[in-house]
Amino acid sequence: MKKILKKFYKNKSVLITGVTGFKGTWLCSWLLELGANVVGVGYNPNPNKNLFYKLNLNRKIKLNLFDIRNFSKLQKLVKKTKPSIIFHLAAQPLIYESYKKPLETFDINSRGTLNVLEVTRLNNFIKSVILVTSDKCYENNFSTRGFRENDRLGGVDPYSASKASAEIIAKAYKESFFKNKSVRGISTGRAGNVIGGGDWSPKRLIPDSIRCLVQGKPIFLRNPSFNRPWQLVLEPLKGYLILAMKQFKNPKKYSGAWNFGTEKNSITSVKKIVEYIIRFWGSGNLKINKKRKFYEQENLQLNIEKSKKVLKWKPTYNIKKSVQITVEWYLEVFINKKKPLNVTVNQINNYMHDSK
Template structure:
């Protein structure tokens, strides 16, 4: 698509680059011919994906803590990016219960630092802060959460994402409208899957680990429904949004949902069964354990994004699971490299 050309030779900063979505985005931007700069954090269980994609040889990576405003400012002003994709976060609900203070600090203060640095700069043109579909307060909606729905959260992770959204909105309302150069947007996506995710207590990595070791797959909430999608779909949306922000910051600043189509939420048990079918073997059992609060049903309303950005998810849930399992099977069995299959899946999507 023509909008891809806007990224050629542009300086782009990706925070959270050593994370799952961050690594996929960095490779995609590199394929598009962008000058990619990356911020990562250590320790990070997903950093192996970043290095297995050979991104450390393709782009410049700086390991630093986004909570450190001084170091972050120095780095951003050194590279002077025109685009910033802010993905750095503490992304896990269970980790939020274990480390609530850390979760709030990373997800709110880190976002605030990025916003403040971008606001004061004269070079950042397009800033996308990636949050989560968990930022909405549960309202038992059957039509899906709209961008204008009330923010909230019962657990620390969800609360931290809602707080980040409030901070983002205040910057848009207070400063962005007075600046004609900088566009600020938040991107809210749901549960993603794809090759290379190694986060703990996340469904797909747990499934693959069990299948590869020929162990039973244990699941704790078989009937929980989620708007599952392949990681490529929301990333495609971020790229469209980033390009539009660059061209017309006033029009495209604000909140955007990148979810699935209506009535496509899928249960955990169904995902497991799809994975087993594509792997060719597997057993599943329900494991009762201490329950933390998680929303039973989640669905984003993507009508605004479809109408204005002309974005919609391309892959159905069966396609997403198939692509994900294919990635793991080939990489784990060493029939291809992580870099080769990730690049192929991105190029196939672009076609």
């Protein structure tokens, strides 16, 4: 797998928005490992806790800190750096935050997508664009077969609805401006909750759990029976990388909406995940917190048949292995005092090796 990706991405000019975020950092590390020239857009970073800065990526790429809603800055950057591929990840990505700041969430998530599409429309050197949305963009149909790409979009909370909006904007641009010019590939990638080393975001299961374990406190769970399509962060990123490569070469065939979820049998409850975390960490205990504050959709599942069949993408690890790798990252960095960059790059290379 490494050979194919390296052959394509080596010396390619790639723009990642949201590069300082959790997924952006892993994607950036991966692309640097493949020899790409990365330009990044981030905003409001926190250098003390942020993995991006811990890996010194700010010194390895051209980093630009501005608001993705600022069209003229984005346009100026794109004209200057001429990326042929864009991965758009910048977003307000938290459901609970979207209840506190609905206006900002809709604005960043929709306008950000709109701006990326507009710079793509105006600049012919951009050949392949991946817009990262979410599994939460679907309207809940209470079915157990998993959401398919052509299911109805919806979203009850502001975050989910903002991602559905981003999907609609992307489709309108594709239909209106890119349909008959089969020179640019434009796709949306829908993935579920990711886990992996180096995430310190508040109110996310793994970082919250690790924080408790490091401090010797019990892990409190909000919704222990919720099932989530947990996956290692590298799984959807592999999907984005394969998709960007394939639609670069054949935009007509590959442009569209794509689910990058887990195999059916790896949909797992929050409680089970924490039990795995404690097992791989070697100690700790969990408690159930009965207060439930916000609406969050239950039993989310993605149907990944299209990605498997057409893109030849599939998840590499099951959920147990994914939690193990995640916990190992924190153990290596915090207990064994290894350099976060080495641990991260090793995990990426092992993953490419195991993905075949």
